[in-house]
Every structure is written in C-alpha cells, then in structure tokens.
Amino acid sequence: xxxxxxxxxxxxxxxxxxxxxxxxxxxxxxxxxxxxxxxxxxxxxxxxxxxxxxxxxxxxxxxxxxxxxxxxxxxxxxxxxxxxxxxxxxxxxxxxxxxxxxxxxxxxxxxxxxxxxxxxxxxxxxxxxxxxxxxxxxxxxxxxxxxxxxxxxxxxxxxxxxxxxxxxxxxxxxxxxxxxxxxxxxxxxxxxxxxxxxxxxxxxxxxxxxxxxxxxxxxxxxxxxxxxxxxxxxxxxxxxxxxxxxxxxxxxxxxxxxxxxxxxxxxx
Amino acid sequence: xxxxxxxxxxxxxxxxxxxxxxxxxxxxxxxxxxxxxxxxxxxxxxxxxxxxxxxxxxxxxxxxxxxxxxxxxxxxxxxxxxxxxxxxxxxxxxxxxxxxxxxxxxxxxxxxxxxxxxxxxxxxxxxxxxxxxxxxxxxxxxxxxxxxxxxxxxxxxxxxxxxxxxxxxxxxxxxxxxxxxxxxxxxxxxxxxxxxxxxxxxxxxxxxxxxxxxxxxxxxxxxxxxxxxxxxxxxxxxxxxxxxxx
Numbered sequence: 001x002x003x004x005x006x007x008x009x010x011x012x013x014x015x016x017x018x019x020x021x022x023x024x025x026x027x028x029x030x031x032x033x034x035x036x037x038x039x040x041x042x043x044x045x046x047x048x049x050x051x052x053x054x055x056x057x058x059x060x061x062x063x064x065x066x067x068x069x070x071x072x073x074x075x076x077x078x079x080x081x082x083x084x085x086x087x088x089x090x091x092x093x094x095x096x097x098x099x100x101x102x103x104x105x106x107x108x109x110x111x112x113x114x115x116x117x118x119x120x121x122x123x124x125x126x127x128x129x130x131x132x133x134x135x136x137x138x139x140x141x142x143x144x145x146x147x148x149x150x151x152x153x154x155x156x157x158x159x160x161x162x163x164x165x166x167x168x169x170x171x172x173x174x175x176x177x178x179x180x181x182x183x184x185x186x187x188x189x190x191x192x193x194x195x196x197x198x199x200x201x202x203x204x205x206x207x208x209x210x211x212x213x214x215x216x217x218x219x220x221x222x223x224x225x226x227x228x229x230x231x232x233x234x235x236x237x238x239x240x241x242x243x244x245x246x247x248x249x250x251x252x253x254x255x256x257x258x259x260x261x262x263x264x265x266x267x268x
Numbered sequence: 269x270x271x272x273x274x275x276x277x278x279x280x281x282x283x284x285x286x287x288x289x290x291x292x293x294x295x296x297x298x299x300x301x302x303x304x305x306x307x308x309x310x311x312x313x314x315x316x317x318x319x320x321x322x323x324x325x326x327x328x329x330x331x332x333x334x335x336x337x338x339x340x341x342x343x344x345x346x347x348x349x350x351x352x353x354x355x356x357x358x359x360x361x362x363x364x365x366x367x368x369x370x371x372x373x374x375x376x377x378x379x380x381x382x383x384x385x386x387x388x389x390x391x392x393x394x395x396x397x398x399x400x401x402x403x404x405x406x407x408x409x410x411x412x413x414x415x416x417x418x419x420x421x422x423x424x425x426x427x428x429x430x431x432x433x434x435x436x437x438x439x440x441x442x443x444x445x446x447x448x449x450x451x452x453x454x455x456x457x458x459x460x461x462x463x464x465x466x467x468x469x470x471x472x473x474x475x476x477x478x479x480x481x482x483x484x485x486x487x488x489x490x491x492x493x494x495x496x497x498x499x500x501x502x503x504x505x506x507x508x509x510x511x512x513x514x
Contacts, residue, residue: 052469072478080473087466090415090474092278092384099485103386104475109485116485130280148474 003028003156003188004049007058011044018044019211031182031189033199036208037233042192043083046160049190050080061156076105079149083161085141086134094120094136094144095129098151119147123177138165139174146174150181157181159191163198175201196229197237200257207234220255276380276421283328284493285382290391290484292494297379298395299501303508304371312508313364313371319504320374323497327382337377338370345370380417389414390484407482419467423460430455 004026011019018041026032036042047053049061051071061078064070082088091097095116102112120126123143128136133144142162149157157178163171179201182189191202199205205222207215209232215225223229223240230236242262243255252265280286288296300320307313324334345366352362383391392410400406430452439451 050473052472072475075473075475088470088473090418090467090470090476091386092418093280095486096384096386100386101474103483103485104478106479106481106483109483109487112483112485132278132280 001028002026003062004190005058005060005063007060009048009055009057009059011041011048011053011055011057013044017211022211022213024206024213026188026190028188029182029186030204031179031191031202032204032206033202034190034192034206034208035194035196035199035234037194040208041211042194042208043160046080046082046158046192049158050078051075076152077155079152079154079157081142081145081149081157081159081162083164085145085165088145088148089133089141092132093130094125094133094147097133097144098129098147101148102151115151119150122150123147139167139170142166142170142174146177154187156188156190159189159193161193162191163193164195171198194234196234196240200237200239207232220257223255223257226255276376276417278384279329279333279381280384281328281382283326283382284491285323285327285378287488287491288382288494288497289488289490290383290387291394292490292498293379293383293387294391294395296494296497296501297375299498299505300375301372303501303505304368304375306505306512307368307371307508308364308512310364312511313367315507316504317371319500320371320378323378324374327378329381333381334374334377338374341370341373380421385414385418386484388417389482390487393482411476411482415467415471419460419464422463423456426459426463427452427456430459 002025004024006022006024009019009022010017011022024034034042034045044053048055048059049066051066051068051074059066061074064074066074089097091100098116098119099112102115116129117126120129123146125140125143125147128140128144133141136144142165145162159178163174166174175198178189181187189202191198193199196205200219202219204218205215206213207225207229214232215222215228217225220240223236223243226236226240226244237257239257239259239262240255242259243252243257246252246262246266247255252262256262256265285293300316303316307316324331348369349362349366352365353359356362379388389407389411392413393406396404396406396410434451434455
C-alpha cells in the first residue's frame with residue numbers, strides 16, 4: 001500500500017521548472033532514500049510534502065491530498081527533521097523543545113512528561129533536558145530535533161539532510177535508532193541526502209537529477225548504475241567502489257555492501 | 269565587559285526565582301513594572317533597587333552577567349538622559365528618569381533570565397485568561413509575545429556574528445562606530461527577515477496556533493516564596509505611592 005503518492009508533480013520557481021511531470025510512490029513501512037546533487041530540488045520536495053509550498057499537483061499522503069484542508073491532520077502523523085535544527089528550535093531548554101508540539105496540540109501534561117522520558121531515554125539525551133538547545137553540539141542538536149519528531153509518534157519520518165552536521169559515530173548511532181524505528185514500529189522513512197553511505201540503511205534508493213528520477217531500485221542492484229551516479233557528482237560508498245574494482249580482476253562477481261565479506265572473498 | 273548571554277535569553281538554574289509559578293511571576297513582574305513607573309523620589313528608588321538586588325541574588329546567576337547585559341545599552345541611557353535634560357534643564361530629574369529606565373531593563377532581564385519561553389507564554393495566558401471570555405485569543409497572543417522576546421535575543425546573536433565576520437574581512441569597527449553600524453544595518457535586516465520566514469515555517473510544522481487551547485506540561489506550584497515576593501511588591505507599591513504624595 002502506498003503511503004505517499006506523487007502523481008505528475010509540476011513545480012517551478014519563476015520560469016525555472018524544478019519538477020515537470022514528476023511521479024513517485026512510497027510504500028508503507030519502507031525506508032526510501034532520495035538522493036541527488038545539490039540544487040536538484042530535494043528540499044523543495046520536502047517543503048511540498050510538508051505543505052509549505054503552494055502546488056496544484058496531485059500529492060497525497062495517507063490517501064489524502066496535501067492541501068490547506070488536510071495539512072494539519074497530515075502533519076500530526078509526519079515527523080520532519082531538517083538539516084539545520086537551529087531553524088527549528090523555539091524554546092530555551094531541550095525539555096521544553098520536546099514538549100512544544102504536543103503542548104500546541106493541547107495534549108495532557110502527564111502524557112507529555114511520559115513521552116519526554118521515553119524519547120530522551122531512547123536517544124540518550126536525558127542529561128541534556130535542562131540545557132539550552134542552542135548550546136549543544138551538532139550531533140546533540142540533531143538528536144533533539146529527531147526527538148521532537150518522534151514525540152508525535154509519526155507514521156512517516158521525513159529527514160532532509162538531517163545527519164549532515166553529525167560526526168561519523170553519532171551518525172551511525174542515529175541511523176541505527178531510525179532503522180529500529182522503521183523495522184519495529186513500521187514507520188515509513190523518507191530521507192533526502194547527497195551522501196550515499198547513509199542510503200545503505202534504507203530499502204530503496206531513488207536518484208534525482210534535473211527534476212527527474214534517473215535511478216530507482218533496491219540494494220545492492222541499484223549500484224550497477226554506479227557510473228551514472230558518479231557522472232552527476234555523487235560519491236558511491238566505499239564498499240561499492242571496492243566491489244567494482246575487485247570485479248575487474250574477477251575476484252568477486254557482484255556488488256557486495258558488506259566489507260567483511262568482500263575481504264573474505266579476496267582472502268579465499 | 270562582554271557576556272555570552274544576550275538579552276532575553278533564559279539561563280537554566282535551580283533557584284527559587286526560576287521555580288516560581290508562571291502566573292505568580294507575571295503578577296510580580298507587572299507589579300514591579302508598575303512600581304518602577306510610579307517611582308519619582310530617590311528614597312523609593314533606593315528601596316526598589318535594593319529589592320531588585322535581593323531578587324538578583326536569589327536567581328543564583330552571576331552578577332557580572334546582569335551587569336554586562338544592563339551596561340550594553342549605555343548609549344540608550346545617555347540618549348534618554350540628554351533628551352530629558354534638553355527638555356527640562358533639570359539634571360536630577362534627567363538622571364532619575366535614565367536610572368528608572370535602567371531599572372525597567374533590569375526587571376526585563378530578571379524575567380527573561382529566569383523564565384523559559386513557554387513559561388512566559390503560559391504566565392501571560394493564565395493571567396489574562398478572563399479575556400478569553402470576550403473572544404480575545406489570549407493563548408496565541410501570549411505565545412506570540414514570548415516568540416518576539418526570543419526573536420530579539422536571536423537577532424543580537426546574528427548581529428554579533430555579522431560584526432565578527434565583517435571584522436575578519438577588514439571592516440575597522442573600532443575606528444568609526446557610526447560607519448560600521450551603517451554597514452551592519454542591511455545584513456541584519458536581511459538576516460532577520462530570513463530568520464522570521466524560517467521561524468514561521470517551523471512554527472507551522474509544530475502546530476503553533478492550531479488549537480485554541482494550549483497545555484503547559486510543567487506548571488510549577490505556588491510556594492510561600494512566590495506569595496512573599498508579591499506581598500513585598502504590594503507593600504512597596506503602597507510605600508512608593510504614599511511617598512510620592514508626601
């Protein structure tokens with residue numbers, strides 16, 4: 001069942017077409033990574049899904065059209081995490097930040113308290129609850145922003161270059177948390193990124209260029225199109241690069257994303 | 269003396285002032301604000317200043333932080349003093365009004381240093397809740413006021429960043445303050461416009477103004493400290509008015 005349906009989306013800034021007859025469906029419970037070079041329209045698509053851009057095309061979430069009438073109902077079940085959490089914060093402590101959306105939705109204080117405890121434990125930010133979010137490190141800020149999105153118990157999680165400011169260890173930790181959420185709670189994840197290493201956690205990779213889908217597929221098969229990815233300026237993950245080089249020497253016969261297994265193959 | 273804490277930014281501490289009930293704190297703030305307005309003699313001024321120093325000590329926030337934040341506005345105090353002096357030619361009156369303005373600033377700083385954005389919004393909302401009966405959207409207005417206060421502190425941050433980055437690019441700030449200020453105006457206006465657009469988008473996504481009613485998940489209980497503070501304020505108000513009549 002498709003939880004997000006985009007049919008023939010046309011969108012432009014002035015005379016410049018960002019999307020022209022663009023279509024994409026996302027199935028419930030999957031993790032889809034939408035990648036592409038800078039300026040390809042990834043953030044525009046996030047804004048369209050969030051109902052922050054006027055568009056007159058057919059974009060549906062949960063079978064409902066994204067329009068003025070439905071948007072608040074849709075947003076209640078979609079969590080957004082953006083590239084720069086500073087733009088998103090509105091309060092002076094992490095605790096207030098986590099509570100903010102639910103307070104606006106008039107949720108009972110006892111429920112909010114319980115949710116704050118749960119989410120802060122899950123993300124390991126219990127010790128930061130009294131800290132000003134602006135004083136946190138990049139990784140901690142992203143954890144708080146993710147926490148704010150998870151407070152809503154979303155059915156869809158949309159990440160817009162959300163892990164860009166995070167160091168490699170914290171990125172892995174956050175990706176693992178999101179993966180658990182995706183598999184255990186069947187939360188659909190749509191992540192927008194230009195980092196294909198991040199995409200390895202997802203089930204499907206969609207690559208955009210000039211407002212069109214140029215590659216769409218599951219792992220690891222999708223990396224057969226590696227040359228196209230490089231051509232548009234995307235850097236493929238190290239495991240893919242290694243597999244391709246070993247393929248030239250007939251040491252492996254397909255792309256493998258597990259480096260340990262690749263080393264074993266070569267060792268044989 | 270420079271501070272890392274610009275105006276209107278909350279500083280988390282576990283002081284009695286921080287733990288005050290939001291509604292009681294707003295009542296205390298409004299009463300104190302009124303006292304500062306009706307103070308017209310030196311003795312009342314001294315008593316009220318001592319009371320504010322007592323509150324400042326109770327906040328457990330370093331006195332230097334208050335001092336740096338109050339003194340940052342010295343051009344405003346000087347301008348006010350000059351204007352009043354040019355109108356009245358009364359040195360003492362000009363000094364008193366400038367100092368009074370400084371007291372009001374101190375009062376605002378105490379409120380914002382010790383009260384988080386949502387507590388300020390909640391405090392105003394519960395204080396003005398009777399107005400809801402006549403159809404005034406008190407929840408929205410309160411949160412909007414609190415967001416404006418937050419926006420001012422962000423603006424200070426941005427201005428500081430612009431100043432630094434321009435200094436790196438060779439703008440001689442220390443040589444000519446007026447010229448450097450002119451150079452900062454356009455970037456600050458542009459940045460604050462951008463910031464306001466981002467804030468609007470973030471607020472929309474976070475359901476701001478969606479429900480007519482909001483909740484506050486951490487309402488502090490009214491303590492004897494809150495009641496004592498308001499009681500002292502009420503007595504001070506009486507004393508100040510009485511002394512003004514003498």
